[in-house]
Amino acid sequence: MTMRISVQIDSAAAQAQLRRWGGEFRDKVKKAVSRAIASEAVELKQDVRSHVASQMAVVKKSFLKGFTAKVLDKDLNRLPALYVGSRIPWSAMHETGGQIAGRMLIPLNGRVGRKRFKAQVAELMRGGNAYFIKNAKGNIVLMAENIKEHDRPLAGFKRRYRKAEGIKRLKRGADIPIAVLVPKVVLKKRLDVERLVASRIPRLAAAVENQISTVD
Structure with missing residues (x-):
């Protein structure tokens, strides 16, 4: 059972708009969104690790390092998305119990x-x-x-x-x-990474909007 939280802040309307935009402008928008998510992911990764460390008696640092946040932007037909999760297979048990x-x-x-x-x-x-x-x-x-x-x-x-x-x-x-x-x-449920990520969505959305506004 792998912990994986994928938050997509784009809507169906945004996806449709992305397809209507011209190729060059669309690429600029995608890069702007990717930059915004990447900038927020750095701090979010540290916040998630701090949360885990505060809720659990962590013996090995490799357990904390397994938690990460990164940009998913390989799909050319979709806006980038935020991935938050852990490479430790059983970590999700502590999120759900x-x-x-x-x-x-x-x-x-x-x-x-x-x-x-x-x-x-x-x-x-x-x-x-x-x-x-x-x-x-x-x-x-x-x-x-x-x-x-x-x-x-x-x-x-x-x-x-x-x-x-x-x-x-x-x-x-x-x-x-x-x-x-x-x-x-x-x-028992000991982690609430999903709540932590959800609380950061408004800030992430604002960062994306600011980056898109710079695209010409």
Whole structure:
């Protein structure tokens, strides 16, 4: 699910007018509209990224950089349009909210990168130091034993577990909760990029009008 918001500020009448205009003048109008959108898109891109950063605990900067605003002006028969979206496939889930079905392991006591988490769990599994238990709440929890030969893959889990529980030091052989197995994940709506873009349409329309007025 990809976040994509396309705002076209031109109407059917404007499209018809564009077709009636002569070739050279029409090209000038298209370029003027493109300039107006491009000038607004730069600031809008930063506003969208700031909005995302304020609503979410962003770990990787690449997530924020995935949000962009740009001009769509390749169609010779249409006026340019504004595209706002993200190249991160699942980012739209935070705009609308939704549910991800399927059994998933969710790291406990803090965030871990997906690839790193997968590699660490795989290493523990290969070493026979990963096992599931059902806790008092009925949750299925992946555990690992604090043994020397697995100090490296367990380092982050131990640190976050000690911090969460207020434990200064873990004894050798102690059980460490790694992750919880869940049947689904429900994501709440956390972003409102569409509202942010909609609020900028009057300003964008004014910029387009100003640029067109300079065409002769």
